[in-house]
Amino acid sequence: MANHFQRNEIRAVAALILLLVIGGIMAPVTVQPVAILGLLPFAGILAVAAVGQHLVIQQRGLDISVAGIFSLSAVIVTALQSGAASLPEALGLLVLALLVGGAIGAVNGLSVTRLGIPPLVVTIAMNSVLFGLVIQLSGGTPQTVAAPIGRFSLGRVLGVPNPFLVALILVLIVAFVLARTTLGRRFKVSGLNPVTGRALGFRTELFQVGAYVAAGLLFAAAGVLFAGLSNVPSLMSGNEYMLTTVAAYIVGGNALSGERSSVLATGIGAFFLTYLGQLVVSLGFDTSVQYLIQAVIVLLGVALPSLLQRRKTA
Numbered sequence: 451m452a453n454h455f456q457r458n459e460i461r462a463v464a465a466l467i468l469l470l471v472i473g474g475i476m477a478p479v480t481v482q483p484v485a486i487l488g489l490l491p492f493a494g495i496l497a498v499a500a501v502g503q504h505l506v507i508q509q510r511g512l513d514i515s516v517a518g519i520f521s522l523s524a525v526i527v528t529a530l531q532s533g534a535a536s537l538p539e540a541l542g543l544l545v546l547a548l549l550v551g552g553a554i555g556a557v558n559g560l561s562v563t564r565l566g567i568p569p570l571v572v573t574i575a576m577n578s579v580l581f582g583l584v585i586q587l588s589g590g591t592p593q594t595v596a597a598p599i600g601r602f603s604l605g606r607v608l609g610v611p612n613p614f615l616v617a618l619i620l621v622l623i624v625a626f627v628l629a630r631t632t633l634g635r636r637f638k639v640s641g642l643n644p645v646t647g648r649a650l651g652f653r654t655e656l657f658q659v660g661a662y663v664a665a666g667l668l669f670a671a672a673g674v675l676f677a678g679l680s681n682v683p684s685l686m687s688g689n690e691y692m693l694t695t696v697a698a699y700i701v702g703g704n705a706l707s708g709e710r711s712s713v714l715a716t717g718i719g720a721f722f723l724t725y726l727g728q729l730v731v732s733l734g735f736d737t738s739v740q741y742l743i744q745a746v747i748v749l750l751g752v753a754l755p756s757l758l759q760r761r762k763t764a
Contacts, residue, residue, distance in 0.1 A: 555666025
């Protein structure tokens with residue numbers, strides 16, 4: 451299995467290098483240090499959310515409520531409206547946003563495991579509820595983020611943007627836990643083969659619920675980072691991440707079945723898509739082209755395994 455992870459990561463890095471070379475030829479400005487540093491915060495935010503989606507997919511699920519949780523968390527950290535929040539107030543809003551995200555994830559997970567509702571149905575319904583809450587709580591008007599959160603999202607350590615550092619640390623920790631710990635190995639076995647997991651005494655349903663809870667926390671964290679970066683976040687800002695988190699997972703060479711998956715490759719996929727978006731805009735295309743490319747990536751990720759399986763059995 452480690453070999454599969456290595457192949458995923460090598461393919462993801464190779465794809466990223468190829469894209470950077472193409473970008474350097476077609477739009478040299480996009481590979482300049484200033485341009486790369488400028489996209490790192492956005493790549494980091496996408497990576498944080500994509501790791502959450504990664505965990506859910508490893509448990510044979512898919513979480514569409516990423517958009518609603520992301521947007522709701524951004525609204526929560528703008529709750530004081532003026533943006534003139536003290537550090538304790540900002541921390542309180544941050545904790546509240548994370549708790550709400552985790553609680554929503556728990557509801558999603560329990561609905562899937564206890565009620566037997568398909569993940570797609572549960573999370574689509576939850577997403578609709580959450581966007582209703584976003585409009586209700588905000589009054590339909592975007593507000594200014596709490597100032598300390600804005601300072602953190604815009605801050606840098608040794609020249610590297612904080613959101614990217616958060617994502618890097620998170621990806622490395624999750625990758626280590628999944629690959630090197632007993633908990634991580636049980637998590638993967640429970641997702642790939644629940645029957646085997648139960649036979650070994652693993653609490654497979656607990657791992658499923660845990661994946662949705664972790665995803666909710668990560669979606670909320672991504673929303674908070676984005677709110678700080680944008681200062682006055684759009685109420686529908688999470689919509690951009692609904693498909694993109696799945697695309698980042700697929701670009702990393704990961705199978706939607708949960709097999710041969712690598713968190714590191716998903717993180718690389720997030721950077722790939724962020725740079726791709728910058729390249730598309732630099733070449734003068736509308737952002738709709740970027741969304742079209744993402745849609746094609748997801749469709750290929752869904753269709754190719756089935757086509758390959760048919761060829762093997764033919």
